[in-house]
Amino acid sequence: MRWLERLIEKLLASSPPTYKGVLGVFYYVDDAAATVRDLRQAGHTGLSVYSPVPHHEIEVALDQGLSQVGWITFTGGVLGLTGGFALCIYSVLSYPLVVGGKELVSLPPFVVIGYESMILLAGLSNLLGMLALGRLPQLKARGPYDARFTEDRIGIWVPCAGEEAARVRETMRGHGAEEVKVHA
Amino acid sequence: MTEAALDPAAIRMEQETGHVPPPPVTPKTLNDQVLQMLESPGLGWLALLAFDLVVLLVGGLALRNQIVLGLGVAGYTRPVMWAAYITNFVFWVGIAHCGTLVSAILFLFRSFFRRAVYRVAEAMTVFGVLTAGLFPIVHTGRPWFAYWLFPYPTQRELWPNFRSPLEWDVFAVSTYLTISSIFFFVGIIPDAAVARDRAKNAFQKLFYTIFSFGWTGSQNQWKHFYGAYFYFAAIATPLVLSVHSVVSWDFAMAQLPGWHSTIFAPYFVAGAIFSGVALVINLLIMIRKAWKLHHLVTNNHLEKLAKLVLLTSTIVGYSYLVEFWSAWYGPSEAERDLFWWRATGHFWWAFWIMFTCNVIIPLSLWSKRIRTNPAILFVICLFVNVGMWFERFVIIVTSLAHSFAPGTWEVNYRMSWTEAAITAGAFAWFFMFFLVFLKVLPAFSIAEIKETLRAPLRGKPS
Incomplete structure (x- = not known):
């Protein structure tokens, strides 16, 4: 099992530090926000x-927007809604089974399919949108990262x-960083 | 300081009820306390899992028996051709409703008490739908043809009937499973990153790296995470209301006395939330006792959930009475006869178990003393779940057993051992997932609880 463990460690190891820059570690939120503003x-x-949790002060300093x-x-929701209705309408027209002379395209029952399909595709698009915009998945770190950033420190x-x-x-340093590392 | 510790009322209540006042919680201790649940399992957990697997095995053998011998081994007796399996289906879909209520609806209403309880509720939702989804398949008798339920192009160009409530169910339940699973796993991403950063070996690191999608907590990730989380909540809310409405239409669309009623959708949704919240209270009480997390899941949290149980109990009780009122006041003699028979006929005991557990016993929750006593609350919530299983049994079986043809009224359904074993197996199936979940994924939202801690500020003028 040791070889497998070594293989996993190798796979997950960060790529050699080819990046250049400065990493600051902060404890206080207002220190970090002031640093971001100045930079x-x-x-x-x-x-x-x-950061371990989102901070409004930093969002404002970064001027991130929505x-x-x-x-x-x-x-995704619009596609799901139209797709759900289209599936129902296509299915009854492609194999017509007229029951009691009733209309083949009966919209009220198709609303349920359209509604559920709308939610399904909206949810899936929401997930894909979040992953794409947040640059996830990211199985290897792309820059310097510290485990303290999921505890109580801001980087x-x-x-x-x-x-x-x-x-x-x-x-x-002027803004009270606890630690500053220069990657040259 | 935790959410509870920030709330003076919660501290007072903890002290009044004799609990040790909550220790100060820091981001580090919060990480440690939640992640301690993921350490190697103890004897208690292993014994529970072993017992659970034995019950699951019995259920599996009963299912094998049914597949080999046919649906005759189930207790179906014409005209009662829907019974324990559909009862279980509706029960488990109902259980599954609490998670989305707690995570989505309370998120939109900014009810912050949800933060300490929603992960358990969401896990319960996902495993509840996984359990519910088994039963239509078990009920078909030929589970290998279950894929016929889904619309797919065939050579004969034959499609499912989209006008049928049973097909609506396929869409509603599969959408609910997909969306609630996504909601659950997306919420776990930042917490899985916490576990990844504290992994003790390479296997754990790989496992949590996969679950965290390589989360680093960058502001860009947080921005899109909460952007998406809001929309998940916004679309999950109408979804949760629609799913049990659609399930209720499996019955309400049929012209059978006891089923054909417009009250069914809101009545079923309220009942679903009622049973789901009751089960989540049971689970939370057990978890906080087992891992000594009284300061994370406080009596204050339990009391707020108990108020939800009380509210939904009154809606359910009102619905029971309205059904009787409509039958008495309405024009249908068959409906009147059925409701009288439901309360006094062959299945009177099931009706009165339902009424006592769902309406009378929860009335005790008007008392704050009872709402804040976890032991009594635990017992009340157990009764609620027994009552809610019987509610579905009463609706399904009594309506079918007393339909329009008087010649069939003497035929009474009796649950077979196969059905009983498969029902027990379903509980084991649910708890198997739940027990494993407690050991492999953070059962409390570290990130969201951390947000309730005071952010460290040096206090410099900006």
Whole structure:
């Protein structure tokens, strides 16, 4: 079993650090938010912030805006609704079985199929939208990551190099970062 | 500080009821407390699982017996051709309703007490639908043809009848299983990342990496996670209301006394929430006792759930009385006769078990003292679930046993041992999933409970 364990560890290991930048670890939310604001003002737009829970202060500092996943969900819902009705209507027209002279296309019972199909496709699109926009699944870390970010610490990663990295490091320290690591 | 600890009323109540005041909870201790449930199983858990598997095996053997010998081994006696299996189907779909109620509807209403209880309720939902889904297949007698239920192109271009409530059921239940499973697994993503980061070996790390989809907790991920979570809740809410309505139309669309009623949809939805919340209370009480999590699932949480049980009990009780009123006041003599027979005829005992467990016993929940006493609450919720199983039995069996043809009234259904074993096996099937869930996935939402802790602020002016 040891060989299997080693194989899994190898598969999950992060790729060699080819990235360049600065990672700051913060405890206080307002420190992290102030750092994000200053870094953005200094022109760093590609920064990533990691945290165990979402923080409104950081959202505002990042000026993130709302998720667009709702539009993907809406599109899925419309497709599901039309697809559900289309399936019912196609099925009765392709093999007509007239019972008691009643209309083949009887919309009221088809509402149930259309409604459930709408919810099914909206839900599936919502999932796919969330995964696609959130860049998931991500089985290997794409940047420096620390297990403390799922506990109680906030991480700010700024891709940069050279003198820029030194300035970023100073900004982070100035705002009370507990730890700053430069990946050169 | 936990949600409970932030709430002075909850602290007072904990102290009044004799519980140790909740210890201060930090993000680290919260991670540790929830993840301790995932450690190697103890003897108690193993013994429970072994017992569960034995019962499941008995149910499986009974099912094998039925497949080999045919549906004759079930207690079906014309005209009662729907009985224990459809009772179980409706019961388990009902159980499955609590999860979506707690996770979706209470999320939309910003009822924050859900955070400590919704994962257990959601797991119960997924396993409840998995159990419910077995019964239409068992009931067909030829389960290998179950795929005929689904619309697929055939050489003969023959399609299912989309005007039939039974086909509506296929769409409603399979949609519910899909959406509630997605909702459940999506909610687990950030918590699986916590477990991944604390995995003790490579196998655990791989397992939780898969469940966490490689979650890192970046702000971009959180933004789309909560964006999607809101829409999941928004679409799951009408779904939960529609599913049991559709199940109720399996009956209400038939012109049978006792079934053909417009009250069925809201009556079934209320009943479903009633039984589901009762079972989630039972499960929470057992879990918090087994893992000593009284400060995560407080009496305050249980009391709020008990209020939901009380509310839905009154709706269910009202529906029972309205059914009798409509029968008495309405024009149908057959309907009047059926309802009188339901309460006084051959199955009077089933009716009165249902009425006592679902209407009379839950009245005690008007007392705060009872709502905040976990032991009594546990027993009341057990009664509710017995009552709700009998409710479905009464609706299905008594209506069929006393239909329009008086010549059939003397024929009375009796449950066979095969049906009883398969019914017990279904409970074992449900608890098998649940026991395994408790050992492999975080049973409480670490991320959402963490959100209720005070965010650390240095207090610098921004």
